[in-house]
Amino acid sequence: MIPEPPQSLLQLGHRPDLGILVGRWAYQPVQPELPAVYQHVETVALAENCRFWLQDIRRRTLNDPQTTAWLLNDFFPGMARRLGGRLFVAYLVGPTLHEAILQQPGYISAEAYDGKPFAISFFGDEGEAIRWLQTQQSGLR
Template sequence: MNMEIPAPLIDFTHRADLDILVSRWAYQPHPRELPAVYQQMTDVALHEKSRFWLQDIRRRTLNDPETTNWLLTTYFPTMARRLDGRLFVAYLVGPTLHNSIINQPDYVSAEAYDDKPFAISFFGDEGAAIRWLQIQQTNKAH
């Protein structure tokens, strides 16, 4: 009997040298998989006291609108409060998903988050995403 064991959906690494929580998604999740993943993300972020996240979602092909709404209205504001400071999330995306995200009618740029307890930005290059997070770290007074 040959049973395939599915690969983990997400891998978390806290880069202590950069003070960045890196989450690498292995595949496009089914929405029912997300609550457990976000609970795991919460646990890791709180344990590491990390407010600077790199989400590598290059292997994902779409964003679930309900999940996106929940992230923006509930999860990210709650995590910022629980981490005692502004949360910064850099998404590393592939070109197809990136185009899909930025061309949605409700897409907002990183600057639109200036009055929010969190900020999000999208990148096609990991180095640029890390640089953005490092800039936020030097400005973390706001």
């Protein structure tokens, strides 16, 4: 059994008024913390049947390539299947991490996710991130 992540790492809640699952990361996690965190995200997303996620990672300092590959190749496609539709993840990032993500080899823009079971986009402004998620919701109606 995977333990629940420390509450100090990730605050996760569903905003039914917006139809968005909001995760706020408090610090840069170490690799051993991640399985429990993503199991918790999966459990809450399935319980709320929510495919629109805002992940506030402004307090994180780096993007681990191994974790990124796992998210893109396994976790996000699997979550889309389990949720029964396309998954949309808006990442709210600080300027330094945002630049590092854009500069890393293999970076994929939001437009390049067309035809995939999930879409990801990065934002420096929370309002813009929420508007992007709401636009995705509107496109499904």
